[in-house]
Amino acid sequence: MALYSAGVEYGLHCLTFLVGNGGDTREASVRDLAELQGVPLDYLAKIFTKLAKAKLVVATEGVRGGFKLARPADEITLLDIVNAIDGRKAIFECREIRGRCALFEGETPEWAVDGRCSIHAAMLTAQKRMEEALAQQTILDIARRVGRKAPTEFNVKVDNWMNDRREKKGTGSAQAGDDQRIQVTEIPG
Numbered sequence: 082m083a084l085y086s087a088g089v090e091y092g093l094h095c096l097t098f099l100v101g102n103g104g105d106t107r108e109a110s111v112r113d114l115a116e117l118q119g120v121p122l123d124y125l126a127k128i129f130t131k132l133a134k135a136k137l138v139v140a141t142e143g144v145r146g147g148f149k150l151a152r153p154a155d156e157i158t159l160l161d162i163v164n165a166i167d168g169r170k171a172i173f174e175c176r177e178i179r180g181r182c183a184l185f186e187g188e189t190p191e192w193a194v195d196g197r198c199s200i201h202a203a204m205l206t207a208q209k210r211m212e213e214a215l216a217q218q219t220i221l222d223i224a225r226r227v228g229r230k231a232p233t234e235f236n237v238k239v240d241n242w243m244n245d246r247r248e249k250k251g252t253g254s255a256q257a258g259d260d261q262r263i264q265v266t267e268i269p270g
Contacts, residue, residue, distance in 0.1 A: 088128045088166045091120050093223065095128070096137070096162060098239065100154045100224035107239075110147035113246050117239075128166055135165030145247045154221035160212055162220065172211070173204035 095114045101107045111129050115122040129148060132138045137157055138148045150157060175198050180189040228236060 084170065084172055085163060086167050088124065088131075089163050091118070091125055092128045092132060092162050092166045093159065093220070094118055094120075095125065096132075096150065096154075096157065096220045097224045097227055099138070099148070099150050100220055101236070101240065104154055104221055104224070106150045106154065107243060108141055108147050108149040108247075109243050110246075110250075113147065113243060117242065131165050132162070135161065137161060137165055145250050147247075150220075154224060155219050157220045158216045159218045159220070159223070160215035163215060172208045173201065175201035175204070 095118070098114060098117065099107050099109060109117075111126050112122060114120075115125045129138060133140065133148070136151050139151045141147055141149055177194070177198065179198055179200075180194045182189075182193065185193065
């Protein structure tokens with residue numbers, strides 16, 4: 082079982098696509114990002130609601146509107162994105178079984194439950210280190226890694242694809258029944 086939801090993966094990929102070549106930012110609709118990556122539109126709209134609420138993205142106005150990063154890509158950490166989408170999650174829940182040993186015969190000695198559980202303490206340390214690692218990496222770092230891996234023409238193709246989609250929206254040649262922009266609404270938890 083994964084600690085983080087598929088929404089975190091979708092959100093990270095989407096925000097990576099909003100970082101253009103050289104760290105410039107792109108603007109895209111939720112519909113376009115969903116289609117570009119082959120992910121469910123309705124689910125992605127809910128993710129963008131959370132990203133907007135956390136002030137990581139902002140909606141842009143007009144027929145060609147969509148979303149763009151709310152601040153520079155080098156100021157948005159992976160931990161910001163994870164917390165916005167999934168909330169703060171503990172990686173371990175201590176159930177205090179240390180006091181249930183059969184050898185105690187129902188009378189748990191004080192030493193067995195004194196202080197923080199050693200296993201819980203180790204898990205808290207692991208969580209702290211994981212969160213520190215996520216906080217040290219930004220969406221710009223990820224976009225640059227993708228950029229180094231992908232052929233140069235890929236980034237150009239992404240720009241062209243997104244620009245073509247925006248132009249079609251501006252000329253009214255979007256497909257009939259296509260919303261110009263997905264309405265992002267408040268969702269529970």
